[in-house]
Every structure is written in structure tokens, then in C-alpha cells.
Amino acid sequence: MSRSIAILAGLLFALLSIDCCAGYSAHGRPPHPISDAVLARQLVHQSNWAAVGSISHNEKITDFPMVNILAVDDSALNGSSTGRIHFLLADFEFTGADLLHNNKITFFFSEEQTGSCNRRGVNPMEPACPRIMISGRNRKLDPKSPEYNDYMEAFNKRHKHSNIWVEAHHFYLNELEIENIFIVAYQGGPRTISAEEYYSAHL
Template sequence: MKPCPSILLALILAITIPSTTFGYSPREDARVISEYKRNQDLNHAKIARDLVHRANWGALGSLSTDKLVQGYPMVNIISIDDSDANDNSTGRIHFLLTDLDFTGPDWQKDNKVTFLFSDEQTLRCKDGGKDPMEPTCARSMISGQVKKMDPSDSSYQPALDAYLKRHPAASNWIKVHNFYLCELEISNIFVLDFYGGPHKVSPSDYYAVSN
């Protein structure tokens, strides 16, 4: 049986509000209640989708194949796009890779990668007076496998067109450095958007968000 929200609120207040020994603080009372209510209203799947759609890039972690740091985590900056032809969010994370860079050889040796997206990528945390490491500066860690897209597939050209619309410089990358279009096959999503630790979001819930 789930505990009643009012009981949960009472427990939170009892733990976080100073005791009468130190004096009652109406301001602290109001703050805790406000934060509790905000936490109840958070849609973690939608927050993950919004972070992806607003970002032009993500930090991508892979298991390194470079002989100097083989087996260590490697992090790379990767330009991404999740838009359809009308610039609406699809949640499908598309990106270009090349085998001349770190990530290309890494995923082909061990296809496990994680993207990190943060509200600080668009400076929303700084503008709101929040440090990037604070839990209220929302972030999402999206793990999965790299899927190299087939140019003959019907989804390929629309995805590439949308990507180049957001990243025009990429047209030169494809010609000169043999970049290829990829999509992340999502296996797990963690969202940290408030105090209390990360929330697990299923790929199905993530894709089901309507914008």
C-alpha cells in the first residue's frame, strides 16, 4: 500500500524543519513545501526529451581503444539532432561519427556508450543562479548502442536533412573526413532533476512524450 502524500509531507517536514529548540521558521516551512510539491509535478521523461531537443551537442562517453588509455572511459563532444522536418522533437538522437576520432573506433570495439545532457548546455542553470552540479540543474544520462544508419533506408535522408539544417558545417565533414550518420539505440535513461537521486525512465516512456 502506497503511503499517503500528506504523511510523506509530514515526514519531510519533521526531518528538514528545525526543531522548536532552535525556533520555528515559516520561510523554511514554505520552502520545503514548495520543493515537495514541485518534485511531485516533475515529468522526468519529458525533462529528458526537452534536454535532448534543446541541446546542439552532448558529451558522449565510450570505452577507449586508444593504446594510451585503453579500457578507460573516453569522453567526446558530439553534435546531435533529434528533429523532424518541422523542427519538432522526435527523441531519436542522431549524430555523425568518423573512425578518425575517438568514438568511431571505440563503439566498433565495444558498443556501449552514454550521452550526457545538462540544462547548463543552454546556460539555463547559470541564468537561474544554479551551479551545474546542483540536482535542480537538470541532467540526463542516456545509455545505449550506436547504430550506423543505412543510406538506403527511408529514414536516412530525412534524418540527415534535419541534422544538416541544425549543423550546416557538417556537410563538409562528410565529404572530407568520411563521417557517417548514426542513431542511438537507447537502452536506459537516468534523469536527475531534483533532490533525492536520479530517476530511471524507460525508453518507451521517453518516446511516448508528446510535444
């Protein structure tokens, strides 16, 4: 009898341990096979905004990390994904002012921006709620370039008031020149995606 109790206790402990660890590994596997690069493109394309980090030039917190929210769009005129992350900046606001002094920026995208992780009962911190951190440098787009009007029109389709931001507050259109992408998604820990892999992925 004592041996049976010991076996039962061992099994119960093992089950409890699995459940405990599963809480962070977050139910572990993607719903269907997908490459990291394709998943990254999906996260970007479904997002209307991103959290961004820059190196602060503000006299109150010089050299500290600064975070902000920026409206983003990666769409072609037909609404398809290009992977090219466009956003508006102004020199007077946090991110625009920081980049004038140190042109390094990181964008953060999470599947929870659509609310889908919460609907599945997954905490945004868990790996089963995929997230990416895209680092690079800002490039201010030339309004005289042939593609500028198309980029701006696509941006306006997602962000209906962006023309007002440009006209009234002197915001200007930019593109992130991607240097590296970190992804945390399901199993395997943080992984990297090159800019080449990201841009060549097809949705």
C-alpha cells in the same frame, strides 16, 4: 531570559541548516509539473551537442572511460522533436574508433547547455539543474534507407557545416539505440526512465 536566548539560538541554527542544505537540493521544485520522460525529451531536443562516454580502445588508455563532444539532433524536418538521437561519427576519431570494438555509449545532457541554470543562479551540479545520462548502443544508418535523407537534412539544419564533415572527412550518420536513461532533476534522487517511456512522451 536564558530560555529565550536558547530558543532564539535554536531557531537560528535551524534556519542556517535549512539554507546550507538548500544549496545542494537547489531550491527544490520544478517550475511547473512535468514528467521525467517529458523533461528528458526537452533536454535532448534543446541541445545541439552532448558529452559522450565510451570505453577506450586507444593504446594509451585501453579500457579507461573516454569522453568526447558530439553534435546531435533529434528533429523531424519540421523541427519538432522525435526523441531519436542522431549524430555523426568517423572511424578515426575517439568515439567512432571505440565503438568499433565495444558498442556501448552514454550521452550526457544538462539544462545548463542552454545557460538557463546559470541565469537562475543554480550550479550545474545541483539537482535543480536537470541532467540525464542516456545509455545504449550505436546503430550506423543506411544511406539507402527511405528516411536517411530526411534525417540528414534535419541534421544539416542545425549543424551547417555537417555536409563538409561527411564529404571531406568521411563522417557517417548514426542513431543511439536507447537502453536506459538516468535522470537527476529536483527532488527524489536519481531515477530511471525506460526507452518506451521516453519515446512515448509528448512535448
